[in-house]
Amino acid sequence: MNYTVNDKGFYGNYGGAYIPEMLFPNVEELREQYLGILGDPGFQTEFNTLLKDYVGRPSPLYFAKRLSDRYQAKIYLKREDLNHTGAHKINNTLGQILVAERLNKKRIIAETGAGQHGVATATVCALKGIECVVYMGEKDIERQAPNVSRMKILGAKVVPVKSGSKTLKDATNEAIRDWINNPEDTHYIIGSVVGPHPYPDMVTRFQAVISEEIKAQLLEKEGSENPDLIIACVGGGSNAIGAFYHFLDNESVKLVGVEAGGLGVETGKTAATIELGKPGVIHGSRTMLMQTEDGQIMEPHSISAGLDYPGVGPIHAHLCDTGRVEYANVTDEECLNAGFLLSKLEGIIPALESAHALAYLEKIKLAENNVIVINLSGRGDKDLATYIRHSEE
Numbered sequence: 590m591n592y593t594v595n596d597k598g599f600y601g602n603y604g605g606a607y608i609p610e611m612l613f614p615n616v617e618e619l620r621e622q623y624l625g626i627l628g629d630p631g632f633q634t635e636f637n638t639l640l641k642d643y644v645g646r647p648s649p650l651y652f653a654k655r656l657s658d659r660y661q662a663k664i665y666l667k668r669e670d671l672n673h674t675g676a677h678k679i680n681n682t683l684g685q686i687l688v689a690e691r692l693n694k695k696r697i698i699a700e701t702g703a704g705q706h707g708v709a710t711a712t713v714c715a716l717k718g719i720e721c722v723v724y725m726g727e728k729d730i731e732r733q734a735p736n737v738s739r740m741k742i743l744g745a746k747v748v749p750v751k752s753g754s755k756t757l758k759d760a761t762n763e764a765i766r767d768w769i770n771n772p773e774d775t776h777y778i779i780g781s782v783v784g785p786h787p788y789p790d791m792v793t794r795f796q797a798v799i800s801e802e803i804k805a806q807l808l809e810k811e812g813s814e815n816p817d818l819i820i821a822c823v824g825g826g827s828n829a830i831g832a833f834y835h836f837l838d839n840e841s842v843k844l845v846g847v848e849a850g851g852l853g854v855e856t857g858k859t860a861a862t863i864e865l866g867k868p869g870v871i872h873g874s875r876t877m878l879m880q881t882e883d884g885q886i887m888e889p890h891s892i893s894a895g896l897d898y899p900g901v902g903p904i905h906a907h908l909c910d911t912g913r914v915e916y917a918n919v920t921d922e923e924c925l926n927a928g929f930l931l932s933k934l935e936g937i938i939p940a941l942e943s944a945h946a947l948a949y950l951e952k953i954k955l956a957e958n959n960v961i962v963i964n965l966s967g968r969g970d971k972d973l974a975t976y977i978r979h980s981e982e
């Protein structure tokens with residue numbers, strides 16, 4: 590595998606662990622233990638059994654006939670939207686709760702912006718009967734009331750963060766502070782392929798089940814495990830790397846990551862990190878980062894809360910540098926159009942995040958025999974209010 594992390598935690602020029610000294614023991618414990626835990630047959634058995642019986646895997650690879658007719662290609666949808674809790678995030682939180690158990694941790698912390706990762710974390714904590722504390726900006730708590738209720742019903746404590754802009758970045762700072770103060774008994778569940786080493790690699794390994802399944806499913810349906818093209822949306826980049834992972838070394842499979850263009854990359858109201866970013870350090874790793882001239886982190890904008898992040902996982906910065914993955918972006922409007930189109934053509938209302946991947950179909954020329962896989966990272970139930978607001982126009 591040409592694109593795996595090295596023993597210092599770097600992907601080319603990106604990654605590493607840029608953390609305050611006081612966090613070092615926690616991260617070091619995880620770094621020393623994670624590969625041993627993941628490789629243990631007992632861990633593998635429990636993880637795979639829960640993926641099957643609790644999450645509902647394998648998620649179907651669905652041949653979308655009417656969408657295929659429209660774009661004159663063979664389009665398959667990888668249905669992560671059918672997972673328990675409605676997205677791919679549960680693959681990772683489930684993996685991490687099993688790691689936490691094996692590290693004898695009695696308490697889980699997480700931060701959440703839109704609430705999706707908070708819900709996926711609260712879910713696995715309930716499953717295991719482990720205490721769960723979720724940090725969330727006060728502004729996000731107001732904006733994402735249904736997910737706050739879900740977390741509480743699941744037994745999690747949601748802590749409002751009142752500092753700074755009262756959003757994700759401030760919630761992250763609070764979670765880190767908590768972890769520093771509770772190094773013995775607490776595990777911090779990070780929700781994407783971001784953060785200090787070993788998180789990006791650990792989360793990649795948990796999400797890689799997506800591409801492992803795609804291979805087996807394509808072999809059965811097409812007689813070849815390799816498609817011509819795989820498209821996935823990129824926020825932090827976990828669903829995308831999950832869909833790409835087992836194809837990275839096969840250059841004949843084209844891989845495209847679609848970022849949130851927001852109102853357009855030229856407007857500054859955007860979350861297209863790879864398009865606009867420069868190298869910098871965020872949340873413990875060196876990666877591409879949207880920043881102002883004087884190096885401050887830019888406030889991102891996207892219609893989809895899950896893509897509204899000013900950084901990107903270090904592996905994606907590296908895959909962009911090497912040219913192995915092509916990164917594109919689509920606007921809020923293009924995303925909405927694609928979401929409405931899939932709803933009408935296939936009877937599937939996609940998450941607005943996933944609709945970014947679908948919108949990319951408008952940007953390319955396809956041939957009739959092209960086999961394309963789109964990773965449908967989540968379902969659109971959570972986005973109904975946004976869909977409704979835009980359907981009258």
Ligand SMILES: *Cc1c(COP(=O)(O)O)cnc(C)c1O
Pocket residue numbers: 676677678705780781782822823824825826827828829895896940942943966967968
């Ligand atoms: C959180 C989320 C994303 C973005 O996160 P990645 O780490 O980039 O995958 C994408 N789609 C859905 C449905 C999400 O909930």
